[in-house]
Amino acid sequence: MEDQSVDEFEDQYSSQVIEEEDLFFDDPSFDQDDNNHFEDGESAALFAQAVAQHNQLSTHAQDKDDEIQGQAQEVSEETLRNRLAGASAHKAGLDSLDKDRVNQIIYEASKGSAFFENEQKKDHALTKRIDEMLQRYDQIKDLDLTLEQSIVDHKIRELEESRDLTQAICHLDMDAFYASVEELDDPSLKDVPMAVGGMSMLCTSNYLARKSGVRSGMPGFIAIKLCPSLKMIPLHFPKYRAASAKVRDIFKKYDPDFLPMSLDEAYLNLTKYLTTTDLSPAEVVEQIRNEIFESTRLTASAGIAANRMIAKVCSDINKPNGQYFLPSEPEAIMEFTKNLSIRKVPGVGRVTQRVLEALGVKTCGDIYGRRALLYRLLSPISFNFMLKSYLGLGSTSLSSESSRKSMSVERTFNPISDRAALRQKVDQLSELLAQDLAKDGLRGKTVSIKLKLTSFTVRARAKTFPSYISSSKDIARIAKDLLEKELPVNIRLMGIRMSTLKPQANEDQGVKKYFSVVTNKIINDDDGNSNNYTPMKRPRPDDIESGTINDTSIDTDTEMQGTSSRPVLMDLICPICNRQLQMDNPQFNYHVDECLTKVTVKAILQEQDHQGMEVIGSGEDSNNSSTSSSCNSENGHTSNHSRKRMGTSNRQLRDKARIKSLLDYYS
DNA sequence: TACATACAC
DNA sequence: TATGGTGTATGTA
Numbered sequence: 001m002e003d004q005s006v007d008e009f010e011d012q013y014s015s016q017v018i019e020e021e022d023l024f025f026d027d028p029s030f031d032q033d034d035n036n037h038f039e040d041g042e043s044a045a046l047f048a049q050a051v052a053q054h055n056q057l058s059t060h061a062q063d064k065d066d067e068i069q070g071q072a073q074e075v076s077e078e079t080l081r082n083r084l085a086g087a088s089a090h091k092a093g094l095d096s097l098d099k100d101r102v103n104q105i106i107y108e109a110s111k112g113s114a115f116f117e118n119e120q121k122k123d124h125a126l127t128k129r130i131d132e133m134l135q136r137y138d139q140i141k142d143l144d145l146t147l148e149q150s151i152v153d154h155k156i157r158e159l160e161e162s163r164d165l166t167q168a169i170c171h172l173d174m175d176a177f178y179a180s181v182e183e184l185d186d187p188s189l190k191d192v193p194m195a196v197g198g199m200s201m202l203c204t205s206n207y208l209a210r211k212s213g214v215r216s217g218m219p220g221f222i223a224i225k226l227c228p229s230l231k232m233i234p235l236h237f238p239k240y241r242a243a244s245a246k247v248r249d250i251f252k253k254y255d256p257d258f259l260p261m262s263l264d265e266a267y268l269n270l271t272k273y274l275t276t277t278d279l280s281p282a283e284v285v286e287q288i289r290n291e292i293f294e295s296t297r298l299t300a301s302a303g304i305a306a307n308r309m310i311a312k313v314c315s316d317i318n319k320p321n322g323q324y325f326l327p328s329e330p331e332a333i334m335e336f337t338k339n340l341s342i343r344k345v346p347g348v349g350r351v352t353q354r355v356l357e358a359l360g361v362k363t364c365g366d367i368y369g370r371r372a373l374l375y376r377l378l379s380p381i382s383f384n385f386m387l388k389s390y391l392g393l394g395s396t397s398l399s400s401e402s403s404r405k406s407m408s409v410e411r412t413f414n415p416i417s418d419r420a421a422l423r424q425k426v427d428q429l430s431e432l433l434a435q436d437l438a439k440d441g442l443r444g445k446t447v448s449i450k451l452k453l454t455s456f457t458v459r460a461r462a463k464t465f466p467s468y469i470s471s472s473k474d475i476a477r478i479a480k481d482l483l484e485k486e487l488p489v490n491i492r493l494m495g496i497r498m499s500t501l502k503p504q505a506n507e508d509q510g511v512k513k514y515f516s517v518v519t520n521k522i523i524n525d526d527d528g529n530s531n532n533y534t535p536m537k538r539p540r541p542d543d544i545e546s547g548t549i550n551d552t553s554i555d556t557d558t559e560m561q562g563t564s565s566r567p568v569l570m571d572l573i574c575p576i577c578n579r580q581l582q583m584d585n586p587q588f589n590y591h592v593d594e595c596l597t598k599v600t601v602k603a604i605l606q607e608q609d610h611q612g613m614e615v616i617g618s619g620e621d622s623n624n625s626s627t628s629s630s631c632n633s634e635n636g637h638t639s640n641h642s643r644k645r646m647g648t649s650n651r652q653l654r655d656k657a658r659i660k661s662l663l664d665y666y667s
Numbered sequence: 668t669a670c671a672t673a674c675a676c
Numbered sequence: 677t678a679t680g681g682t683g684t685a686t687g688t689a
Contacts, residue, residue, distance in 0.1 A: 219679045
């Protein structure tokens with residue numbers, strides 16, 4: 001694309017989105033459903049095994065001796081190969097022999113390129129990061145994690161109680177969307193391997209091409225090596241938009257507030273519709289898919305479940321042209337997540353997968369057995385996310401009320417390093433960005449530039465201004481300042497972003513936004529809608545219900561302890577205060593709640609303060625637990641639960657912060 | 668706030 | 677010859 005003008009480029013790539021439908025990592029070896037709920041001894045053993053495995057894979061043993069190094073290097077190519085293969089390389093249609101062949105071809109085709117070198121660098125960085133995490137594990141593995149376990153279990157109970165099973169959420173996903181649309185126009189394309197996109201990037205491929213390993217996100221020139229007869233079709237966005245509009249018309253009938261994620265994907269909340277019909281959820285979705293086919297001759301796949309997360313996972317199960325219904329029952333959901341590869345959870349990408357795998361977590365079910373460890377090793381946010389994945393929890397409302405936080409433009413081009421040319425790029429991009437900002441009536445204070453060097457390393461620089469700006473000139477001036485400090489550079493991409501946004505202080509702008517006011521400037525695109533960002537600003541009065549408590553009393557312990565669900569009084573020992581209690585489950589939960597939040601956490605904080613003071617004090621004395629409350633530590637054992645030494649005081653601070661954040665969560 | 672990463676689509 | 681563009685979230689300093 002040589003010195004292709006920006007407009008031309010825009011035509012080809014604006015709003016281009018790679019279809020990700022087949023990108024899930026699906027290694028069959030993950031499916032083996034061994035040990036999901038192991039107890040702790042077992043857990044530790046499995047964990048050790050995972051650690052050993054990782055060490056084998058990483059270049060851990062390196063600096064020992066050169067020969068080993070060479071060997072390790074070779075093994076570590078494994079992860080890089082996976083990385084290069086793209087996320088979807090393990091997907092159906094290829095047996096393992098083909099898979100190896102495909103990976104080999106991709107590897108050979110990439111080798112030596114700047115892209116390859118950069119991927120290698122990133123891969124090493126990740127390996128190192130994982131090594132560091134495993135070292136942290138080493139330091140805590142001998143600690144008594146009983147308390148952590150209690151905290152986590154408590155949190156699990158809370159999450160379980162928050163489970164909302166009242167909604168019927170559907171995720172709909174068009175099959176090989178762009179490719180299918182192209183096949184409508186030219187049915188002969190159905191009989192040949194075909195992909196939509198260009199030599200540098202494919203957006204999607206038909207099922208014949210997938211058999212050869214050709215898939216979305218792959219550069220066209222590599223795809224051709226995999227499949228020399230591949231037919232490549234350039235993008236035709238107007239067609240895709242038209243098809244998408246038809247599909248959305250149908251969605252609208254079933255949920256006027258449906259949430260589109262892209263041209264080919266959307267979430268529907270069918271709860272309301274279901275009250276108007278005798279059809280089952282699955283039947284309704286069948287009907288929707290039939291209507292889509294009648295209207296467009298295109299097929300779609302769907303998942304129906306209690307929340308977005310699992311609905312999304314479900315839509316992948318029977319694709320193409322299929323659907324999957326997961327009943328909204330806790331048992332069914334737990335059974336479903338038990339063997340679900342963690343990678344299928346939306347939000348878990350290849351990096352997270354590798355990290356978790358190193359910690360012995362391959363499926364959502366695995367999370368439970370590692371919960372105390374994960375609690376220690378992950379950030380509170382990540383940990384919380386893991387628990388929700390384990391429980392199969394997710395958002396049950398489709399509101400997208402959050403306003404936009406940034407707006408940006410970026411372009412790839414033939415490398416430039418000439419200062420004048422660089423500054424010209426800034427001008428071009430600033431102009432585009434200013435237009436987009438104007439379209440949405442936005443101004444902002446923070447300008448960032450992004451530079452991708454020819455080595456593929458990325459640099460971002462930002463500057464925040466005291467006042468809001470929006471003109472291309474203002475943007476360009478700041479961007480040039482930022483650029484100047486980075487010179488000299490040789491880059492293949494430049495981007496400019498505006499953030500810290502604020503709507504233009506313009507009266508009826510809220511209305512104007514929807515009827516694109518004809519500005520003095522007609523912008524490149526004929527349909528006047530060059531980006532596909534629809535400002536979905538629907539007020540959603542119905543959100544309010546989602547806060548209601550569902551009183552379907554759930555036996556929160558069925559899965560974890562197998563205790564009876566009947567309200568029978570039992571002799572239980574509170575893991576926090578160590579007292580023997582006679583109560584039923586709900587009472588016990590309540591007690592643990594109180595105990596945890598009101599007493600023990602404080603005690604821990606104090607204890608840690610203490611330990612922090614005393615450096616590595618004799619650790620036995622901390623009889624500080626008599627913080628007055630309904631639930632005192634009888635023997636001081638719990639709060640004193642012989643932690644063997646913590647690392648640096650830095651770590652203590654972190655732990656403290658962690659527990660504090662947990663406290664916040666409770667309150 | 669600035670910057671880097673990870674992720675979705 | 678050749679590996680995208682837009683946006684959000686998160687972690688860390």
